[in-house]
Amino acid sequence: MRAETGCAVRGWQVRSPGADIGRAMSRATMRVPRPAPGELLVAVDACGVCRTDLHVSAGDLPVHRPSVVPGHEVVGHVLELGDGVTRFRPGDRVGVAWLRETCGHCRFCLSGAENLCPGSRYTGWDADGGYADCTTVRADFAYTLPDGYSPAELAPLLCAGIIGYRALRRAELPAGGRLGVYGFGASAHLTAQVALARGATVHVFTRSPRARELALDLGAASAGDARDAPPEPLDAAVLFAPAGGLVPVALRALERGGTLAVAGIHLTEIPPLDYDRDLFQERTLRSVTSNTRTDGRELLAFAAEHRLRVSVTPYPMARAAAALTDLAADRVDGAAVLLP
Numbered sequence: 001m002r003a004e005t006g007c008a009v010r011g012w013q014v015r016s017p018g019a020d021i022g023r024a025m026s027r028a029t030m031r032v033p034r035p036a037p038g039e040l041l042v043a044v045d046a047c048g049v050c051r052t053d054l055h056v057s058a059g060d061l062p063v064h065r066p067s068v069v070p071g072h073e074v075v076g077h078v079l080e081l082g083d084g085v086t087r088f089r090p091g092d093r094v095g096v097a098w099l100r101e102t103c104g105h106c107r108f109c110l111s112g113a114e115n116l117c118p119g120s121r122y123t124g125w126d127a128d129g130g131y132a133d134c135t136t137v138r139a140d141f142a143y144t145l146p147d148g149y150s151p152a153e154l155a156p157l158l159c160a161g162i163i164g165y166r167a168l169r170r171a172e173l174p175a176g177g178r179l180g181v182y183g184f185g186a187s188a189h190l191t192a193q194v195a196l197a198r199g200a201t202v203h204v205f206t207r208s209p210r211a212r213e214l215a216l217d218l219g220a221a222s223a224g225d226a227r228d229a230p231p232e233p234l235d236a237a238v239l240f241a242p243a244g245g246l247v248p249v250a251l252r253a254l255e256r257g258g259t260l261a262v263a264g265i266h267l268t269e270i271p272p273l274d275y276d277r278d279l280f281q282e283r284t285l286r287s288v289t290s291n292t293r294t295d296g297r298e299l300l301a302f303a304a305e306h307r308l309r310v311s312v313t314p315y316p317m318a319r320a321a322a323a324l325t326d327l328a329a330d331r332v333d334g335a336a337v338l339l340p
């Protein structure tokens with residue numbers, strides 16, 4: 001039953017987080033959530049499947065809310081306004097992303113670094129997300145979305161796009177510089193397009209032959225295997241693959257003074273670094289933690305100005321577990337998106 005027509009919503013809950021991804025989630029029928037003051041009730045039109053959902057389901061991330069509904073790349077339309085909401089109207093198209101709320105008064109929130117707020121909470125981890133017919137979002141954390149894209153194309157922008165955008169900023173790629181992209185899934189293929197539109201030379205490293213094809217098609221200067229040496233030294237690199245073993249590989253590919261940003265929320269173990277070979281000559285290694293709302297608005301404004309090509313593999317919402325299993329097995333081209 002759809003949210004509009006009754007008192008129940010269908011969705012998926014992570015009931016048994018663990019290595020068996022196919023069984024971590026179960027289908028469930030839930031009560032329609034009520035929008036609290038300041039919140040929107042949103043009908044889900046599309047929800048992207050992010051690698052973080054995999055980490056929530058696999059138990060790589062600790063359980064924050066038992067039986068959570070995953071999903072934090074939600075494109076939907078407003079069904080109902082909580083008390084006090086003036087920015088949106090019923091029927092408006094909105095985006096719901098990973099960063100759900102921050103405290104608003106700590107030193108990080110007050111200094112433009114709300115992504116580091118110790119009180120931050122996350123959609124599809126601390127609160128129920130978009131693997132369902134509807135969800136809620138705080139109006140001040142909901143995004144207005146650019147025209148000219150379908151819901152399925154917009155969904156991956158909301159985490160893959162935004163986090164990649166922040167990672168690119170953290171990598172401090174100089175104007176016209178040479179960027180290395182390690183891993184080429186949903187986030188990387190969007191980030192590469194942002195860098196290319198800004199005049200960068202992009203070199204892609206991935207074990208997937210089809211992803212290498214996509215990279216070249218999008219305008220990458222080269223596309224090699226994950227551990228290949230770049231054809232030229234890199235001014236900056238972003239590691240999208242959750243593979244700690246690639247950290248020294250990417251560091252060694254950097255030009256003197258270059259920066260490697262690690263985009264993921266979870267990374268396998270990093271092997272010991274050799275100071276002289278991997279870090280000396282002022283190479284910099286940085287992490288990327290979530291994003292600020294400013295990052296989100298900037299990426300969505302960029303998408304409004306430059307028509308990004310969003311590579312999507314659609315799945316019906318009823319096949320969410322299969323989508324996660326396929327993502328775990330690297331069988332998804334571009335971004336997997338669930339459609340109700």
Ligand SMILES: [Zn+2]
Pocket residue numbers: 102103104105106107108109110114117118119120
């Ligand atoms: Zn805060």
Ligand SMILES: [Zn+2]
Pocket residue numbers: 050051052053072098159160
């Ligand atoms: Zn995500």
